[in-house]
Amino acid sequence: MVRLRGFQKLTTIEEAKKLFFDNQKFRRWKIELVPIWDALNRVLADDLIAGENLPRFDRSAVDGYAVKARDTFGASQFKPKTLKLTSGSEVKKGEAKQVWTGNRLPIGADAVLMLEDVRRVGDSLIEVWTAVTPSENVSKRGEDIAKGEVAAKARTRLKPHHLALISALGISEVPVFKKPKVAILATGNELVEAGEKLRQDQIYETNRIMLASLCHELGAEPIDLGIAKDDIDEIKQKLKHGLKKADVAVTTGGTSVGVSDLVPTAINELGKPGVIVHGIAMRPAMPTALAVVDSKPIIVLSGNPVAAFFGFEVFARPLILRILGIENESRPIVVARLTRRTSTVLGRKTFVRVRVFKQNGEFYAEPISARGSGIISTLTRANGYIIVPxxxxxxxxxxxxxxHLFDALEVFNENV
Amino acid sequence: MVRLRGFQKLTTIEEAKKLFFDNQKFRRWKIELVPIWDALNRVLADDLIAGENLPRFDRSAVDGYAVKARDTFGASQFKPKTLKLTSGSEVKKGEAKQVWTGNRLPIGADAVLMLEDVRRVGDSLIEVWTAVTPSENVSKRGEDIAKGEVAAKARTRLKPHHLALISALGISEVPVFKKPKVAILATGNELVEAGEKLRQDQIYETNRIMLASLCHELGAEPIDLGIAKDDIDEIKQKLKHGLKKADVAVTTGGTSVGVSDLVPTAINELGKPGVIVHGIAMRPAMPTALAVVDSKPIIVLSGNPVAAFFGFEVFARPLILRILGIENESRPIVVARLTRRTSTVLGRKTFVRVRVFKQNGEFYAEPISARGSGIISTLTRANGYIIVPxxxxxxxxxxxxxxHLFDALEVFNENV
Structure with a gap:
């Protein structure tokens, strides 16, 4: 019964990730075409090439008068030049045509005078108080995006401003990666669904909704497998069913060493290679296990919600991003000053929950004292974490x- | 025709916001009850009081053996103490009972020995190698959240970890503020919907999808009013219709001074007090106007997508947050080093788009050169902005x- 003594060896996060990822094939991910109105936060599957120049024509960047720049040379407030207003489609020598921001530059014009730099004289003349150079106050054809240029790179997560650019190119549907499907199973005889009645020694299940929500935030689609009893056959059957429909499975509970070490056992019976790593040199989330069954990754998280959160953060998050082909996307990072000392354990990478806030221009991080990974309020009183080596x-x-921020930054005593 | 010369006076952002907000009544917002599985990113309407202690009973925080702490006093690796295993419901003097993380502490026990600190001797005895103090490795009843304590404050935006805590309390439905409805109208004769065919001098409309997406991100519900021609009656009619269904209206285009100054004119004809501020000392988004009609706020944005983005950021974002009662929620802020100098205009608060990234442990911000607020790619090449006073x-x-980050931070050459 040696295993009862705890993990014989803990694997570092870096090693564990490498072993886990090396046991998977990351092929080009499945693609679907979606209307841009449904594309927010989806991940672009291909480079989006501009089929047209943007702007499509030289246009005025301001409200004012389109002119030949040369006609304004030498003009000043003390020595204004006079131009004749035209309503025709062309601006000839000595002429000006009123334009609004975004209007196509009339033929013959090569610059625009701003309203502020002009005085209107009657209906047909303007006095020019300043000189403009050719192209001044003009948005040149293709200066935003030139025809043939990449408007948005493959693997861009589409945010509001990307959708504006895509619309500007007239594109109404985009190819995006399908949402990876993540099957989520909680295990434990003691678990009951929120809203139901508790009996003696039972507790409410907390992890499925948390992990499903984290999946939503990443652009993955959670599939809820519900709660399994501490029973190898039930766990196997539910996981097998989940893996059929999903691309990734995540479980919580039943991962400690000892008689309750059920999920790793079930997984090893399900298929090869099974559990690859079990026991990570991190805190919380030490009892996390990583597995692959029939080419599908399974992340075996602790039943403790805080441990489940950080196990997901460290392993499931980069896995989902990698499936979607996203590199370098990070949670926001704020550099802050600790309000008090915090102690951690040598030999474990420790994730200290903190509340970070900006006050009078300075960033502070207040460590949330934690007595165990079961204390969910250490997460809800925090909005970020520090990684202590x-x-x-x-x-x-x-x-x-x-x-690393997992919730909004709080700002006090500031404007804008 | 003095107005043709441009805005006579620009209002600062702070003044404009004050005038705008002072002209509105921020009453307690409408509430609805939603299942927790639909509550991600919604804003809690009331303090959530714990109806039970969490945990509901003293429980083991580790895998190990529940004991009376006093029985372990003096134990060490050199001088172990021996305890008798029990399978009963009570731990008596000289006894130990095996427990797993999360198990209720058996009657009579007051501490838990970790597996690592114990050697099992046959089926009925354990050798104890270390002493534990009372409560050691025990999660005390109510230590996470005590009965009657506030588990989540009103006005909390519900993130994955909040939903875990709410579930832990057995709560399956929560009161949240209704999503403020934001009617969005684009104006301009030249505008065509993406996907349709362009004729000469027309351009694709870009702002509705961008603003609707920004609303989604904030937890507001956009109502699309489509595109109006540069026609006062059409603008009035569409806005009126929108204001009936929505709590806030946002328009784009038709806000410059001059003959195309249609939206402010339409709004002033719609009702009182009408336009409150027009022309802001900011760049981009100078021609932004703020209005109130029959107690409903209207934000009149420029047709230029970059100006529309920043006008929304500076006025619509805080308005929506204020309606939802959220204070201090900020976009993530990263302090970074500029990679090159950038020039701005005196007398305007300038929003400089930058690409911020972390490389070899340092944060850098690369200014995106911008030649006009019509250049959407200055937003898509950026992920944040700097406010220059x-x-x-x-x-x-x-x-x-x-x-201020409006898109994900990029991190290079780092491990987690």
Missing amino acids: ENRDGLEDDETVPV | ENRDGLEDDETVPV
Whole structure:
């Protein structure tokens, strides 16, 4: 019964990730075409090439008068030049035509005078108070995006401003990667669905909704497999069913060493290679296991909600991003000053929950004291975390550290 | 025709916001009850009070053996103590009972020995190698959230970890503020819907999808009013219809001074007080107007997509947050070093688009050169912005500045 003594060896996060990813094939992901109105936060599957120049024609960048720049040379407030207003389609020598921002530049014109730099004299003349150079106040054809240029790169997560650019090119449907499907299973005899009645020794299940929500935030589609009892056959059957429909499976609970080590056992019976890593040199989330069955990854998280959160953060998040082909996308990072010292355990990468806020122009991070990974309120009182490396036993008061934000930053005493 | 010369007076952002907000009544917002599975990113309407202790009972925080702490006093690896295993419901003097993380602490036990600190001797005994103090490795009843405590404050935007906590309390439905409805109207004779065919001098409409997406991100519900021609009656009729269904209206286009100044004119004809501010000392988005008609706020944005983006950012975003009662929620802010100098205009608060990234542990912000607020790619090449105050004509190379992120941070050459 050696295993009862705890994990014999803990694997570092980096090693574990490498082993896990090396056991998977990351092929080009499945693609679907969606209307741009449904494309927010989806990930572009192909480079989007501009089929047209943007703008499609030289246009005025301001409200004012289109002119030949040369006609304004030498004009000043003390020595204005006079131009004749035209309503024709062409601006000839000595003429000006009124234009509004965005209007196509009339033939013959090569610059625009701003309203402020002109005085209207009657209905047919303007006095020009300043000189403009050719192309001044003009948006040149193709200066935003030239025809043939890449307007948005493959693997861009589409945000509001990307959708504006895509619309500007007249594109109404875009190829995006399908949402990876993530099957989520909670295990534990003691678990009951929120809203139902608790009996003695039972507790409410908390992790499925949290993990499903994290999937939504990443652009993955959660598939809820519900709650399984601590029963190898039930776990196997539900996981098998889930893996048929999903691309990734995530479980919580039943991952500690010992008699309750059911999920890893079930997974090893399900297929090869099974569990690849079990026991990570991190805190919380030490009992996390990583597995692959029939080419599908399974992330086996602790039943403790805080451990499940960080196990998901460290392994499921980069996995989902990698499936979607996204590189370098990070949670926002704020560098902040610790309000007090916090101690951690040597030899484990420790994820310290903090509340980070900006006050009077300075960023502060207040460590949330935690007594265990079961204390969910250490997450809800926090909005970010600090990663303390294995070779440190804590962080000093006043130390400046990068904080990874998983919730909004709070700002006090500031405008805008 | 004095107005043709441009805005006579620009209002600062702070003044404009104050005038705009002072002309509105922010009453307690409408509430609805939603299932927690639909509550992600919704805003909690009331304090959520814990009806039960969390945990509901003292429980083991580790896998191990529940004991009376006193029985372990003096135990060490050199001088272990021996305890008798029990399978009963109570732990008596000299006894230990095996427990797994999360198990209710058996009657009589007051601490838990970790597996690592114990050696099992046959089926009925354990050797204890270390002493534990009372409550050691125990999650005390109510230590996460005590009965009657506020588990989540009113006005919390519900993130995955909040939903976990709410589930833990057995709550399956939560009162949230209704989504403010935002009617969005684009105006302009030249505008065509993406996907349709362009004729000479026409351009594709870009702003409705961008603004609707920004509304989604904030937890508001956009109502698309489509495109209106540059026609006062059409604008009035569409806005009136929109204001009937919506809580806020946002328009784009037709806001410059001059003959195309149609939207402010239409609004003033619609009702009182009408346009409150027109012309803001900011860049881009100078021609933004703020109005109130029959107690409903209207934000009149420029037709230029970049100006529309920043007008929304500065006025619509805080308005929507204020309606939802959210204070202090900020976009993530990263302090970064400018990769090169950037010049701005004195007397205007300038929003400089930058691409911010983290490389080898340092944050850098690369200004995106912009030649006009019509250049959408200055947004898509950026992921954040810097606010340059009115009294500066630029920022120096190497200067360290706060960047507001509107898209994901890019991180290079780093592990988590």
